Amino acid sequence: MAQILVIGGGLIGCGWAAAFAGAGHDVAVVDPDALVADRLEQTWQAAQPVMVALGTMREKTTAPRHVLNVDQAPCADLVQEALPEDLTLKHNVLAELEPLIGKTTPIASSSSGFTPDMIASGLTNPDRLFIAHPCNPPYLMPTVELVGQSNTLPSILDDAEAIYAAMGKTVLRMAKPMRGHLVNRLQFALWREAVHLVATGAATMADVENAISEGLAPRWCLMGPGGVFHLSGGDAGMAGYIEALGPATTSLWNDLGTPNLVTAAKVLTEGMTEVDPRSVAEITTARDAALPKVMRALKPIKENYRKQGE
Ligand SMILES: NC(=O)c1ccc[n+]([C@@H]2O[C@H](COP(=O)([O-])OP(=O)(O)OC[C@H]3O[C@@H](n4cnc5c(N)ncnc54)[C@H](O)[C@@H]3O)[C@@H](O)[C@H]2O)c1
Numbered sequence: 001m002a003q004i005l006v007i008g009g010g011l012i013g014c015g016w017a018a019a020f021a022g023a024g025h026d027v028a029v030v031d032p033d034a035l036v037a038d039r040l041e042q043t044w045q046a047a048q049p050v051m052v053a054l055g056t057m058r059e060k061t062t063a064p065r066h067v068l069n070v071d072q073a074p075c076a077d078l079v080q081e082a083l084p085e086d087l088t089l090k091h092n093v094l095a096e097l098e099p100l101i102g103k104t105t106p107i108a109s110s111s112s113g114f115t116p117d118m119i120a121s122g123l124t125n126p127d128r129l130f131i132a133h134p135c136n137p138p139y140l141m142p143t144v145e146l147v148g149q150s151n152t153l154p155s156i157l158d159d160a161e162a163i164y165a166a167m168g169k170t171v172l173r174m175a176k177p178m179r180g181h182l183v184n185r186l187q188f189a190l191w192r193e194a195v196h197l198v199a200t201g202a203a204t205m206a207d208v209e210n211a212i213s214e215g216l217a218p219r220w221c222l223m224g225p226g227g228v229f230h231l232s233g234g235d236a237g238m239a240g241y242i243e244a245l246g247p248a249t250t251s252l253w254n255d256l257g258t259p260n261l262v263t264a265a266k267v268l269t270e271g272m273t274e275v276d277p278r279s280v281a282e283i284t285t286a287r288d289a290a291l292p293k294v295m296r297a298l299k300p301i302k303e304n305y306r307k308q309g310e
Pocket residue numbers: 007008009010011012013030031032033036081082083084085086093110111112113133134135136
């Protein structure tokens with residue numbers, strides 16, 4: 001059991017807190033907002049059945065607790081920063097925190113968009129900072145992306161990988177920091193074209209949602225885009241695909257859109273209400289109930305898929 005200090009008790013901080021607590025760690029969440037106590041309790045209640053269904057919940061656990069000030073939290077083995085995506089705020093809060101924690105205590109930032117170098121630049125001991133980026137919600141989604149910066153000690157990343165892997169996470173280590181990391185860069189590329197299609201009226205939001213969940217997601221449960229295109233080129237696989245369709249694909253890339261998310265806000269908001277009129281809370285509950293079943297069912301299928309034809 002490790003002592004985990006989560007900084008910021010929003011959507012991701014509470015989700016992380018539940019994930020760490022479910023894995024048997026002792027978790028304190030620091031947030032000056034008194035309402036976080038309720039959000040943390042609600043997240044913990046929602047997360048437990050999910051982690052039980054996923055098989056990631058330990059038998060002996062302690063509920064994560066909210067503290068208003070870092071003085072009220074014990075020394076940490078790991079700090080998981082989940083502050084708003086505001087670089088100045090992250091710098092200021094981490095600068096205040098640094099003298100209160102051990103000199104080598106690892107600091108993992110949840111930032112979706114900043115590189116670890118951008119966040120570490122204000123620290124006295126920057127070599128303990130890295131990105132550990134979850135998908136939302138951290139108690140449900142399996143990936144954690146680990147990204148070191150130029151000064152991050154390799155041993156810090158190895159130790160962090162062991163902690164997240166022991167929580168049942170699939171740890172992806174990025175060889176080189178890039179804004180947005182891996183999962184979001186891929187997701188945002190797709191989201192950009194989805195927004196372009198809806199904003200130009202080429203497709204409805206419902207068409208786009210179905211194109212992804214019915215057209216792309218089934219194969220993506222087993223393979224990524226490399227695998228999909230490897231099977232599109234006949235017996236020659238990827239090489240055959242590139243020979244036959246390489247120029248056409250490159251030409252289509254040049255035709256992809258660069259929409260403005262702000263001007264598209266109305267059509268996206270209305271489109272989403274048409275696709276799923278339930279409240280965000282209702283959809284969240286439905287997702288938390290359904291996705292662990294999908295992931296559990298997929299696990300043996302994926303293992304078998306790899307073995308077939310060997
Ligand atoms: N929202 C997502 O889907 C998602 C997914 C993965 C990673 N992230 C990243 O996680 C981080 C947090 O995102 P979020 O969506 O949870 O944000 P959020 O706005 O929901 O939560 C931020 C929390 O930080 C608290 N906070 C503000 N100032 C503070 C301070 N001085 N000390 C302690 N707490 C303070 C706020 O009260 C709030 O509860 C961001 O860096 C974001 O990029 C977000």
